Amino acid sequence: MRRPKPMDEPGMSAAPLRVLLIGATGVFGSRLAEGLAREPGIALILAGRTAASLNRLKRASGGATEAAVLDRDRIVADDLRGLAADVAIDAAGPFQESGTALIEAAIEARCHYLDLADGRAFVAGIRRFDAAARAAGTLVLSGASSTPALSHAVLDRLTAGWRGIDTIRVAISPGNRAPRGLAVVRAILSYTGQPVRVFRDGGWTTAPGWGLTHEREFPGLGRRLASLCETPDLDLLVERYRPRVAAEFFAGLELALLHRGLAFAGFAVRLRILPSLAPLARPMRFLAALLEPFGTDRGGMVVEVAGRDAAGRPARACWSLVAAGGVGPTIPTLPALALARRLRDGRAGGPGAGPCVGRLDLDDFAADFARHGITTQTETQPLPPM
16 A cells, blocks of 8 residues: 655655646636646646546646546545545535545545635534544645635734734635636535624624625725625634634625625525525626626735734734735635645645644745735734723
């Protein structure tokens, strides 16, 4: 039985790290494929359900990659062994509806596993594979994306040495011209209007998905609408940082018409006229595409935290990101790319299964941010004593 390279051996291996990328032809998968194909010491295997789309992507990448037709939900360990995959990355989605066949196959084949999951329950459930992953000597990480991997790397930096945290608020707003994959649309619609458990006002409560709509500042972008988004961070921010007052995650659409239209549609779920908006993903995606020429190709992310700093003084810190030129959809792929580098170099940490938090430092993203023209800024300020 093949064993993965020991994870505590730093330095690039003589043999390339063989990375199987599932969902390679999707909005996020194709961006991640571009990044992985550029990396030395990584041999990329593109995987998806249709040979034609895989071959087009392979040609676009210069033909330097392999391709395999695979169905994520039917994959078995022998498929991974046959491809001699060292790492399997799931970029397919929507993870709110995903099974665990790929995770189980990866552990059995002693192949590391990463995904870009944003499904709250899916990421929370990854820990049940921890014992099996440790026994196999493999790394199994869920949520190697903007949330929770990047948001926690930012918060780890902002709150280093802090004595306590009161509030955490994270918000993401893509540009209206950013491509919208069907999986992403289905993911958003799956929780719109549904009751979402959130930590607010010092305790757990529920609020409607895509509710709590408000206008907020995105540095470098101006004011945009934002609404409650169900992500793994609603649990993980509370678990890791123990905020006293609130931990909230918001998302927004650049065009107020689209944003408020989605919030209005959510009333059909809240009033129990419809059980879910998810079956409407295709027509809603079509309607949004009609408005694609409007708005911009500029998106952003904001991470705000307030509490008591290393000196015990009330403080606020804010980190923000701006992505222009349509590069916004690349950002969710950067944590998986950074982890692939760490696995290649033997710096990914010990084996086990869990959410992708605490495994990456903000410095892991610096070179990719610069390459794509993504700008960030950090602001800290003292607050008046309470």
